[in-house]
Amino acid sequence: xxxxxxxxxxxxxxxxxxxxxxxxxxxxxxxxxxxxxxxxxxxxxxxxxxxxxxxxxxxxxxxxxxxxxxxxxxxxxxxxxxxxxxxxxxxxxxxxxxxxxxxxxxxxxxxxxxxxxxxxxxxxxxxxxxxxxxxxxxxxxxxxxxxxxxxxxxxxxxxxxxxxxxxxxxxxxxxxxxxxxxxxxxxxxxxxxxxxxxxxxxxxxxxxxxxxxxxxxxxxxxxxxxxxxxxxxxxxxxxxxxxxxxxxxxxxxxxxxxxxxxxxxxxxxxxxxxxxxxxxxxxxxxxxxxxxxxxxxxxxxxxxxxxxxxxxxxxxxxxxxxxxxxxxxxxxxxxxxxxxxxxxxxxxxxxxxxxxxxxxxxxxxxx
Amino acid sequence: xxxxxxxxxxxxxxxxxxxxxxxxxxxxxxxxxxxxxxxxxxxxxxxxxxxxxxxxxxxxxxxxxxxxxxxxxxxxxxxxxxxxxxxxxxxxxxxxxxxxxxxxxxxxxxxxxxxxxxxxxxxxxxxxxxxxxxxxxxxxxxxxxxxxxxxxxxxxxxxxxxxxxxxxxxxxxxxxxxxxxxxxxxxxxxxxxxxxxxxxxxxxxxxxxxxxxxxxxxxxxxxxxxxxxxxxxxxxxxxxxxxxxxxxxxxxxxxxxxxxxxxxxxxxxxxxxxxxxxxxxxxxxxxxxxxxxxxxxxxxxxxxxxxxxxxxxxxxxxxxxxxxxxxxxxxxxxxxxxxxxxxxxxxxxxxxxxxxxxxxxxxxxxxxxxxxxxxxxxxxxxxxxxxxxxxxxxxxxxxxxx
Numbered sequence: 001x002x003x004x005x006x007x008x009x010x011x012x013x014x015x016x017x018x019x020x021x022x023x024x025x026x027x028x029x030x031x032x033x034x035x036x037x038x039x040x041x042x043x044x045x046x047x048x049x050x051x052x053x054x055x056x057x058x059x060x061x062x063x064x065x066x067x068x069x070x071x072x073x074x075x076x077x078x079x080x081x082x083x084x085x086x087x088x089x090x091x092x093x094x095x096x097x098x099x100x101x102x103x104x105x106x107x108x109x110x111x112x113x114x115x116x117x118x119x120x121x122x123x124x125x126x127x128x129x130x131x132x133x134x135x136x137x138x139x140x141x142x143x144x145x146x147x148x149x150x151x152x153x154x155x156x157x158x159x160x161x162x163x164x165x166x167x168x169x170x171x172x173x174x175x176x177x178x179x180x181x182x183x184x185x186x187x188x189x190x191x192x193x194x195x196x197x198x199x200x201x202x203x204x205x206x207x208x209x210x211x212x213x214x215x216x217x218x219x220x221x222x223x224x225x226x227x228x229x230x231x232x233x234x235x236x237x238x239x240x241x242x243x244x245x246x247x248x249x250x251x252x253x254x255x256x257x258x259x260x261x262x263x264x265x266x267x268x269x270x271x272x273x274x275x276x277x278x279x280x281x282x283x284x285x286x287x288x289x290x291x292x293x294x295x296x297x298x299x300x301x302x303x304x305x306x307x308x309x310x311x312x313x314x315x316x317x318x319x320x321x322x323x324x325x326x327x328x329x330x331x332x333x334x335x336x337x338x339x340x341x342x343x344x345x346x347x348x349x350x351x352x353x354x355x356x357x358x359x360x361x362x363x364x365x366x367x
Numbered sequence: 368x369x370x371x372x373x374x375x376x377x378x379x380x381x382x383x384x385x386x387x388x389x390x391x392x393x394x395x396x397x398x399x400x401x402x403x404x405x406x407x408x409x410x411x412x413x414x415x416x417x418x419x420x421x422x423x424x425x426x427x428x429x430x431x432x433x434x435x436x437x438x439x440x441x442x443x444x445x446x447x448x449x450x451x452x453x454x455x456x457x458x459x460x461x462x463x464x465x466x467x468x469x470x471x472x473x474x475x476x477x478x479x480x481x482x483x484x485x486x487x488x489x490x491x492x493x494x495x496x497x498x499x500x501x502x503x504x505x506x507x508x509x510x511x512x513x514x515x516x517x518x519x520x521x522x523x524x525x526x527x528x529x530x531x532x533x534x535x536x537x538x539x540x541x542x543x544x545x546x547x548x549x550x551x552x553x554x555x556x557x558x559x560x561x562x563x564x565x566x567x568x569x570x571x572x573x574x575x576x577x578x579x580x581x582x583x584x585x586x587x588x589x590x591x592x593x594x595x596x597x598x599x600x601x602x603x604x605x606x607x608x609x610x611x612x613x614x615x616x617x618x619x620x621x622x623x624x625x626x627x628x629x630x631x632x633x634x635x636x637x638x639x640x641x642x643x644x645x646x647x648x649x650x651x652x653x654x655x656x657x658x659x660x661x662x663x664x665x666x667x668x669x670x671x672x673x674x675x676x677x678x679x680x681x682x683x684x685x686x687x688x689x690x691x692x693x694x695x696x697x698x699x700x701x702x703x704x705x706x707x708x709x710x711x712x713x714x715x716x717x718x719x720x721x722x723x724x725x726x727x728x729x730x731x732x733x734x735x736x737x738x739x740x741x742x743x744x745x746x747x748x749x750x751x752x753x754x755x756x757x758x759x760x761x762x763x764x765x766x767x768x769x
Contacts, residue, residue: 030685030692034691044699051709052709076492095741096708123536140512144503147530153529154478159496169488169489288394303458
C-alpha cells in the first residue's frame with residue numbers, strides 16, 4: 001500500500017517537473033547551449049597550446065635548410081611554419097600574429113657540409129612567456145633531431161612512455177569538458193527544483209502534504225537528470241562527430257556520463273536548498289565551473305600542478321568526474337586514486353547531498 | 368539633470384541591495400581569475416624526478432645540466448625505486464634517469480639518458496620532451512641551452528658544436544610580461560562585460576517584470592532623462608566594480624606577498640588569485656588616457672547592450688542565463704583565454720566581430736607595449752559599438768516607455 005502510494009507520488013512529481021521544464025523551455029535550452037559553448041570554447045585553448053606560428057625566411061635553400069625545417073615541423077607539435085615575404089613577416093611579428101621569425105642564412109648548408117657550425121637567427125616576441133618558453137625549448141629539439149648522427153654527438157635521449165599512444169590535447173580537454181558540462185547543466189537543473197520552492201513560496205504547502213518527500217524529490221530529480229542527460233548526449237555527439245574523439249568503450253562512456261548526471265543533479269538540488277535563489281545559483285555555478293575545471297585535472301592530472309592544488313582538487317566533485325570520464329573515454333588514469341574510489345566518492349557525495357536536501361526541505365514539516 | 372542623477376542613484380542602490388545580481392556580475396569573472404592563477408602555476412614547469420645511477424664526471428655534468436634548467440622542471444632527485452613509486456602515484460610526470468653505464472657509454476660516443484614519461488596528453492608530454500632534449504643537447508652543445516641561445520654568440524661569431532647549428536635569439540621586447548599579467552586583461556574586460564551587461568539588463572528586466580516602469584513613466588521626469596538615468600546607473604554600477612579592481616592592480620606591488628620579489632606559498636597565491644598577479648605597470652600619461660578611453664567605451668557599449676537585452680527578455684532568470692552565455696562568447700572569442708592570431712582563420716574572422724577583441728588588444732597595447740600602434744583602430748571600433756548600442760537602447764527604451 002505504502003509502496004504503491006509512493007510510486008504514485010513519484011509519478012505525479014515527474015509529471016509536475018516535466019510541466020515545469022516545458023514552461024521554462026528557454027531556460028533549459030540556454031543551459032544546454034551553455035554546455036556546448038563551454039566545450040567549444042575550452043577547445044580553443046587546446047588549439048593554441050601547441051604549434052606556435054613562426055615565419056621562416058630561408059636564404060639558403062640547400063639540403064640542410066630543408067632538413068632543419070622538416071625537423072622543426074616534427075619537433076613535438078611545436079611550430080606552425082609560415083613562409084611569408086620578409087616585410088609581411090616583420091609586420092605580422094610586430095602586430096602579435098607571429099611568435100617569431102627564423103632566418104636561415106645563405107651559407108647555412110655550405111657551413112654544415114664543411115663541418116662548421118652555422119647560426120640560425122631567431123627573433124622572438126617574448127610578450128607571452130609561455131609561448132616564448134615553448135619556442136626556446138623546441139628549437140634545440142629540432143637541431144638535435146637534425147644532427148643526431150653527426151660525429152661528436154655523445155649523448156641521446158631514449159623515451160619510454162607510460163601509455164601506448166599519445167592523447168591529443170583537444171581529445172583530452174573536450175572529455176574533461178564533459179565533466180564540466182555535467183556539473184553545469186545537471187547542477188543548475190537540480191538546483192532549480194529545490195530553489196523554486198522558496199522562490200515561489202510553495203515550500204509551506206509542500207511541508208503540509210502527507211506524501212513522501214523522498215518520492216516527490218526523486219521524481220522531480222529524475223526528470224531534471226533526463227533533461228540534463230539529453231543535453232549531454234548532444235555534447236557527446238559533438239565530441240564524437242565534430243572533434244572525432246572516439247571513445248575506447250562507448251558503453252563505459254555512457255555509464256560514466258549517466259552517473260555524472262545523477263550525481264550532479266543531486267549536488268545541484270543540495271545547492272538549491274542552501275542558496276534558495278535561482279539568481280544566485282546560476283552565476284555561482286558559472287563562476288565555479290572554470291576554476292573547478294582547471295583545478296580538477298582537466299588540463300593535465302591535478303597532482304602535476306602541485307600537492308596543494310591536488311589536495312584542494314579533492315574538494316571538487318569535478319576532480320572525480322574527470323577521473324572517471326578520462327578513464328571511460330581514453331583508458332587513462334588521471335587520478336592517483338583507483339577509478340572505483342572516484343566512483344564511490346561521487347556516489348557518497350550524491351547520497352549526502354540528497355539527504356541534506358531532504359532534511360532541509362522537510363524541516364518544520366507538519367506530520 | 369536631477370532626474371538623471373536620481374534614477375542613476377536609485378539603480379545603484381537597488382543593485383547594491385541585490386546579492387544575486389552582484390553574484391551574477393562578479394562570480395564568473397572571479398572564477399576566471401582563479402582559473403588563470405591556477406593555470407599560471409601549471410604551465411611551464413613540470414614535476415620531474417631525476418635518478419642518477421652512475422658516478423663520474425660525465426654523469427655529474429649531465430645531472431648538473433638537468434638541475435640547472437629550473438625554468439623547465441620542478442626537479443626532485445630520488446632513488447630509482449622512489450621515482451618509480453612517485454611516477455605511479457602521479458607525484459612526478461616523468462623520470463629522467465642517467466644510467467649506471469653512462470660514463471663508459473659517453474666515452475664510446477653512445478651515452479643514453481632515459482626518459483620515463485607519463486604521456487597522458489601531448490601538451491604536458493611535449494613540454495617535457497622539449498626540455499629533456501634541450502638538456503641532453505647541452506651536453507655536447509652548451510650553446511643550445513637557454514643562456515647559450517640568449518647570450519651565446521655575438522653577430523658574426525661562431526662557436527663550434529657537435530650538432531653544427533647554434534641559435535642566436537633576439538627578443539623583441541626588453542621586459543617579459545608574465546602569463547598572469549598577460550591574462551589579467553581579459554579578466555578585467557570580463558568584469559566590465561558581466562557587470563555592465565548583466566547589471567543593466569537585470570535592472571531593466573526588473574522594471575518590466577515588477578511593473579515599476581509604469582511608476583517611472585508617471586513621474587514628471589522626461590523620457591530622455593529616465594533613459595539617460597538608466598545609462599548612467601549602469602555605468603556607475605560597472606565603475607563601482609571595476610575602479611577598485613584596476614586601482615588594486617596598480618597597487619599590488621606595494622602589498623606584502625604581492626611584490627615582484629616576494630615568493631608567497633602557493634596556497635596564498637591561490638587565495639589572492641588574480642590580484643596577486645596583476646602588478647600592472649604604471650602607464651605614461653598618453654597610455655593612461657588611451658586606457659581610460661578604452662575602458663569608458665567598453666563600459667558604455669555593454670551598458671547599452673544590457674538595456675536592450677533586459678527590454679527584450681524581461682525575465683530575470685532568462686536575462687541572467689542569456690547574459691552569462693553572451694559573456695562566455697564575448698570573452699572566449701575575443702581572445703580571453705587564447706591568442707586569437709594563433710587560431711584557425713575562420714575563428715579569427717569571427718573574432719573580428721567581437722568588440723571584446725578590440726578591447727583586449729587595445730588594453731594590452733596600452734599597458735604592455737611602448738607605443739600605441741593599433742589603439743586608434745581599437746578605440747574607433749569600440750567607440751562606434753558604444754554609440755550604436757547607446758543610441759539603440761535610448762531609442763528602444765523611449766519607445767517602450769512612451
